[in-house]
Amino acid sequence: MGLIHIELFTTLDLVAQAPGGPDEDPEGFPFGGWQAPLLNETTGAQIAAAYEGTDALLLGRRTYDIFAAYWPKQEGGPFAGLFNSVPKYVASRGEPDLPWAGSTQLGPDLVAAVRGIRERHEHVKVVGSLDLVQTLLREKLFDRLDLWVHPIVLGVGKKVFDTGAVPTNVTLLEPPAAGPTGTVFLRYGIADGIPRTGDMSAPDRGLGNGG
Known part of the structure; x- marks a missing residue:
């Protein structure tokens, strides 16, 4: 069974909307x-390394449209050849035109469709696509969560975790790595169970009154 990797650029307050350009999101x-x-x-080197071994892309409709208008026109760089050659799976409720070679629309049962993709591919990358990401997070239908957390706070915008997020444990897979501008790369894997609770004043916590 393959792995579903979510790749996201976020702010410190976990806004992940439209990082790439002023016209990326029309809302x-x-x-x-x-x-x-x-x-x-x-950061560029970290992103390039994160995409090594990718054999499929899983995209929401808006991200697909942005990519389909850009990447087929590119020839050089570390991503053009990869993105243009691998299969692209698109989550959409409508009937979109999918002109980018290798593109397939997923069926109405998104959960079943993503499970099928996982069976066919080793490393599936989810890029941007916040609505899709939030569905995968709610369904716990992901294996890796890569976050590049940037040292800014916006206060507005779509966030990685919305009000429908479900309790989930994750585990840090490698030490955090900070870049020269303060961006921190965090790589998490999904873990079993849900978050536990406890008492900070318990003796083994070292926070008792000492009396």
């Missing part, structure tokens, strides 16, 4: 392109 979001001033070679 009136005032900070489109917030990531651009913070990009650096360290």
Whole structure:
């Protein structure tokens, strides 16, 4: 069985809307392109490494349209050849035109469709696609969650975890890595169970009154 990897760029308050450019999201979001001033070679190398071994993309409709308008026109760089060659699976409630070679619309049962993709591929990358991501998080239908957390707070915008998020344990798979502009790369894997609760004043916590 393959792995579903979610790749997201976020702010410190976990806004992940429209990092790439002012026109990326037409919903009136005032900070489109917030990531651009913070990009650096360290982050670029981390992103390139994260996509090594990718053999399929899983995209929401809006992200697909942005990618389909851009990547087929590109020839160089570490991503054009990869994105143009691997299968692209698109989650959409409508009947979209899918002109990008290798594109397939998923069926109405998204959960079953994603499970089928996992059976056919080793490393499936989910890029952007916040509505889709939130569904995968709610269904716990992911294996890896890569977050590039940028040192800014926006206060508005779509966040990684919405009000429908479910209690979930994750585990840090490697030490956090900070870049020169303060962006921190965090790689998590899904873990069993749900978060536990406890008492901070218990003796083994070292926070008792000492009396």
